[in-house]
Amino acid sequence: MNDASAKLTQLINQAPREIAPQKELWNDIERQLDKVELDQPQNKAQQRPVFRRLAVASIILLVGLLGMNIWQHNGELSTLATPSPLLATLAEIKLQHQLQVEQLSQQQHLTNWQASELGLPLENGIEQLRKAAEQIYQALQQTPNDKELWQLWLWTQQREIELLQQGQTLPVNPLPQGV
Template sequence: MSKMTDKQLDELIDALPNEMAASPSVWQRVQQEIDAKPIRKAPQLLPWALIASVVLTAILSWKLFDHESLMLKPESKSSAILALIDNIERSHQQQVSQLQQSMQLVAWRENPEFSPFKKGLGELRQAMIEVIKQLKQQPQDKQLWDLWLWMQQQELNLLGQEQQVQQIESI
C-alpha cells in the first residue's frame, strides 16, 4: 500500500469533475416510466380473507354451538351453572396451589401464623366462601359473579405480593 501525502490527495480531489452528467439513455428511461400507464394491481386479498375468516368463524360457531342448552329446563340450566361455578372454583384453587408451590421459604413462612399476608388471605378466602354460597343460590346475579371473580384475582395478587416480599427478604 502506497502512502499518499495530503498534497497528492488534494490534487486528486481537485482533478475530479464538479458534477456528473447522466447519460441521455437514463433520462429517456425515466421519461418512459413517467409516461407509462399505471399497471393495474391485483386486488388486495387480505381484506377479503379477513372478512371470510370472520364469516366462517361465525357460521362454524353457530353450527357447533349447543342449541339444546338454550332449550334446557330451568332446573337443568341451574345445575349447569352450578357445575360451571364448581369448575371455576376448582381451576382457581389449582392456580393458587401452583403459586404457593413456587414460593420460597423464609423465616415467617416457617411460622405461617406470623405472616402479614395470612390474615388478609384468610379473611378473603372466608368471604369468597360466603360469596360462592350466595352465587349458588342466585346464579343469575351478575354482581355476585363480578365480585367473586374480582376476589379470586385479589387472592392471586396477594399471593404474588407475598412471594415478592419473600424474595426480597431472602436476599
C-alpha cells in the first residue's frame, strides 16, 4: 500500500497546477451572457416534459373514453338481457286494464247498448282509443322511461273505461220482434 501511495503522491506533485484551455473561451462566454433569453431556442430538456405531459393526458383521455364506451355497451346489454321493472309494470297494467274491459263487456251484452243508434259513435271512439293505446304501448316498450307516454297511455285506457261505462247508461232500443 505504501508503494501505491507513494506513486500517487509522486503523480500529484508532477501534475501541472493549472490547466489552460487550448483557445481563448472568454469571448464566447461574453456573447452568451449578452444574449436575450427569448432569442435562445428552448432546450430539449424543457420540451420533453411538455411532450410527456401531453402524451400522458392523451393516453388517460383515450382510456377513459374507451372505458365509458365499454361501460355503456355493457349497460345496454344488461337491459336487453333482463326485462326492466318498468316493462314488467307496463305489462301488469295492460293485463289489469284488459280484465276491466272484459268485465264491462260482459255487462254490455246484458244492456245491449250497441244496438242503439247512440252506440255507434261511442263504439267508434272506443275502437280508436284501443288502436291509439296499442300504438302508445308499443312505443312505451321501446322507451319505458318516457313520462309523457305513460300519462298518455294511462289516459287512453281510462278514457276507454269511461266510454264503456257511458255506454251502459245509453238508452237501449229493443230488438224488433221476429229478429
